[in-house]
Amino acid sequence: MTAKIYPVIMAGGSGTRFWPLSRKDRPKQFLPLAGDEPLLAATVSRLPPLARAKETFVVCGPAHAAAARRMLPKLPEQNFIVEPCARNTAPCVGLAALHVARRDPRGIMAMLPADHHIARPGAFRDAIAAAAELAERGAIATIGIKPSRPETGYGYLKLGPRLAARGRKGKGPAHKVERFVEKPDLVTAARYLADGGYLWNSGIFAFRADVILEEIRRAMPVLGEQLDAIDAAFGKPSYKRTLSRIFPECPSISIDYGVMEKSKRIAVVPADFGWSDVGSFAALPDVRPTDRLGNVAEGDAVVVDAHNAIVIARGGRPVAVVGIDDVVVVDAGDAVLVCRRDRAQDVRQAVEELTRRGRDEVL
């Protein structure tokens, strides 16, 4: 392969599922949820030797740009692409494609969520390299993860026919994608798992900058024109003003829904590199060491006679958990959360209640 890979890290997410660790000004990707490094920093750390810092881009919102730059001092200033506001992934990808195309029109963008965990970075890089090879030849390549459980929290990809296995060094062939499947119910997810012809949609893609811009123009012509208008201002004094005017008007649609699902050029690289989207506190036992009773304990946690508990004690004081299973306890110092592990996605309800009460100091 001769084309360069330009990792584009999508760090624009905001969310409330990791409250009270996460806050408006410190969303999930800035937290060290799966180890010592924040997820965003780990996303960059696992790239070499696949890509270099000067070819790595980060897309994020204005509220987090300074923190992202501080976290990633090796990345050049101009590689931080600041979205004026969050408009889902289609405009994000389009804006990043403009930046990469200005530098290298046939450069291969590897779109990487900033808030995922990957247990085996070597296998991850192999998969990205394989996707990049497909991308170089004009494909929109996705990474599909071999399911290990009937997960209802992920979208799925239904495998289509095999593609030629050129250059994959025995890693198994890439496939066409027959279709994208929305998050299934449990019965359907179990069927997908048994079937074997479905993969988890990791949200990790590779494509050439010129190819994705062409696909966006085809599938989302309005967004295509908006991107052209932004591109026309590139490098001019009016750029920032133009971006601030146009970007908020872009359709807030995911790249999956807006482009991928309508494209004929989608290929998938099946992979298995210990992937997790770290969707909520309930996912921490998948990405961290547990004790022999299945507990995750961090900081000043005192766990007595409990199983499958997740106890994060970052408040500088002991947090004792006694005789209770399947609980999530998080002490962030200025706020404490207790919830049932299978209700971890409902943490947002606490955030909503605190918002109603005007408790901005902990939001």
Next chain:
Amino acid sequence: MTAKIYPVIMAGGSGTRFWPLSRKDRPKQFLPLAGDEPLLAATVSRLPPLARAKETFVVCGPAHAAAARRMLPKLPEQNFIVEPCARNTAPCVGLAALHVARRDPRGIMAMLPADHHIARPGAFRDAIAAAAELAERGAIATIGIKPSRPETGYGYLKLGPRLAARGRKGKGPAHKVERFVEKPDLVTAARYLADGGYLWNSGIFAFRADVILEEIRRAMPVLGEQLDAIDAAFGKPSYKRTLSRIFPECPSISIDYGVMEKSKRIAVVPADFGWSDVGSFAALPDVRPTDRLGNVAEGDAVVVDAHNAIVIARGGRPVAVVGIDDVVVVDAGDAVLVCRRDRAQDVRQAVEELTRRGRDEVL
């Protein structure tokens, strides 16, 4: 009745079931568990017009004497009886009896645990008055509580024959006590409840000072001699030294086991005044208002979609509890506890673990 009532409040308890609210230097009776007043202060507040401050005694340990005096400034200095060490209730009662007898040999001592809650103080005072009448005539009178559930955490009294109902104004007759019963198992407790002939042993007693000293000398002759030796030093410069030498050698036995169960003079006044011994966090819903879902919430608690949760947020920060039932969450500021409500008595296991870890600052 002509004899005076001398309430003797037993405030020597130390325990770990209310950690992290309770600490070595701030045991349960100093906590406002059932309302705005600490339990000890509430125990004194509910006495008038039954007794006056100058006739009210408090027995406690040396570590808590200063705090008890600060909490109860209306009680005379000399009414605080400081045990050199905790030796269970028989030596406590004996020492208090020496103090009361020096002032009024036939004075009626009303022995009151400092850490119980009483919902209906008027009915409580009526019961104490009835017990005092029996005591005046030489009985050792206990208060027996009509059971409302098959409680396995309390001792029981089996009712014997009725006593003459003199002066009880339709409150129901007093009985002889047939026997004291240890904490039963659930099947036995259910049988006691159905039987109707059993009452909870409240640990509240009334007797004349001279009578209890006589009974102690009969049932526990060694303790009787030890008390005589302490009494001989009363008012002398050697008193404190004598007490410090003899008291720690007294047998560590409860008054129930050491004296009551062997006495022929036991009578019981059946009563129903909303009594709770506030045995653990699990008892708080019995002694505090709950919301319509059965939750007890205090301080900065944010309870979302939970039932029968007990959330005490005294740390000056929000404590959010989401989608979890029957949980106890306590934020004391410098330590946090989470346990299942039916495991609230096992809080001591957390204290033991913190003791092993040498975390004295939160013990």
